[in-house]
Amino acid sequence: MADYDFTQDLNETKAKFDMIAKAIDMDALASSIKDLEVEASAPGLWDDQEHAQQVTSKLSAAQSQLKRLKDAQRRIDDVETLYELGSEEDDKDSMDEAVNNLKQLDQDLVDMEVQTLMDGEYDARSAVVTIRSGAGGVDAADFAQMLLRMYLRWAERHNFKTKMMDTSYAEEAGIKSATFQVDAPYAYGRLSVEGGTHRLVRISPFDNQGRRQTSFAAVEVIPLVESTDHIDIPDSDIRVDTFQASGPGGQGVNTTYSAVRITHLPTGLVVSMQDERSQIQNRAAAMAVLQSRLLVLRHEEEAKKKKELAGDIKASWGDQMRSYVLHPYQMVKDLRTGYETSQTQAVFDGDIDGFIEAGIRWRHDQRKQAAEEAAQA
Template sequence: MKNIKILGGIFNYKNNKANLIIMKNNLKKIYLSKQSKNFKEIKKEYKILKEIINNIENIKKKIKYVKELFQLSIDTKDNSILNDINIYIKNINIKINNLKIKTMFCKKYDKYNCYIDFQSGSGGIEAQDWTSILLKMYLRWIEKKRFKSKIINKLNGEKAGIKSVTLHVIGKYAFGWLRTESGVHRLVRKSPFNTGNKRHTSFSSIFVYPETKNKINIEINQNDLRIDVYKSSGSGGQHVNKTESAVRITHISTGIVVQCQNNRSQHKNKNTAMKQIKKKLYNLEIKKNNIKKQKIENKKSDIRWSNQIRSYIFDNSRVKDLRTGIEIRNVQYVLNGNLDKFIKASLNMKL
């Protein structure tokens, strides 16, 4: 039952409960002030936090029930109740472990599938061979996680190994699991490609990014619109000028303004203006997506060869993560896809 102690630890139940109340009040204020952009963001955070709090409270109830059962077994001297207690404890531990995963994967794209770009660095054939070894290591990890994978493109080395390759990883929280693996992986070993069998250092970079959905759904909150009607101007006869048929629609959060006075019918003008608003919001989302793509490319170029995250030293068989300080003294064990110790440590450190 040692897992139960963490309910007040990494889950920070009291603080999160207080934050939930604050967020709920903020949602009410934002909704009333019609600031839809902030409303959507905070609502997402609120839902995630509320789910975590509800799960914790559910676990606490189960723990209370187990304590009552235990007391009952003492009072009645009925040892058969202990079997039921063990089943409940196993169930509670499963729920706590599931909750730990949810708290680790609470970022925007964590639930998504992802891509891993592998790029060999300095070290020639040795670096290309190292890239192929890293690819096999992650394929083994993917298999252990029961995820699926597909090689999208691959550029083989001239004599051995791989110059570059992109791997598509499909599975629940694939990006969440792998996002902290981006960086430079350093290999130190006696090279089989060196006739003098000298100690050689080579590098390979890895970049992990989410598979985002390209489909753009434009949902317009009516509270985020200000609709003004007025008398149309220009040609159109007496009737057009006397009737408030012209429509101006303002999308408050973006500041986009569209007006239409082409028809005598206010209803038709409103429909036309709404279509224009949707088109403009769609174009705005396209621009945002392009900026996101550019940011991904910029991040990729920011992975310098000095930005090492992990060293694999073959001579004395050890792998050391330079960010968390975690070290495993068995290189082959790690290369067989046993990466969870490194990954969980980096996720817990919020890297």
């Protein structure tokens, strides 16, 4: 313990907390909670269930954030007191406990710090994620399904609510595409850094000669639209087709024309939904995703930054952002941030927080640099 400077680490932790508290603005957060509590207790709130859910979700997220800040502030005081008492009484166990508690507190503050870096216009929203198989045949379809499982397991680890919206199964194995929704505060801010082209290198389980295969999949992440976004889509701008749902889903899904495909004629955007039981539900879900994509398109046109939201995801698959190598060695590496790990199975089991954190920091630096360049222009 003699070589360890507890005071220096404690001061660094305090400085980190002060920076986070300033960025979040605890007083403003407390004021926002009071306003949301008033709105949440208003008579007739649940007459509009969608609005009511948004209010209660925002209130819960704000209360949770304020609680984390206050808990961190209390823990800083507790750990400082514990170490001082242990030092005065030469109690090594208490001093060791204080050091361990400080290390855990510091990691928790790192997690909170990352949230302060999610300062984009739509970062606080829920997310809609679409995964599409690319070049690589059946291996690509299988890879797309591996990525789908990875993201669903990641959401499960964080107790984030997910909802499948559309799944198109490939003939031999895997999926052609899948779309799902993640309902959680800052889900878009976190997952948007996952948008781009993903590459898998492995010995193909579908090749009877055991050759190495490279396959690709694209991940698109868009923010969920809210009623205040005002994305108007005239009926004359869309074509709606109905068809039978495919794949698992049960008798009620597969024997009726409940699946819906909406084509936005001015842009050529196409959205399909089939995971709900009724055509009305699938149409509503498809329209919500179409609105989200048009929202992204509008933002890109206004800001002239095509990669800021959904990313510039090309059908040529030439713009890779992450490689998953299973042969001849084990490695997952993000090509933008340089973050990598050899724990490939853990990654496919949903352990991707390291990649997401590195991506958020990278994106924040990119935004900051772009703002500085714009100010100098």
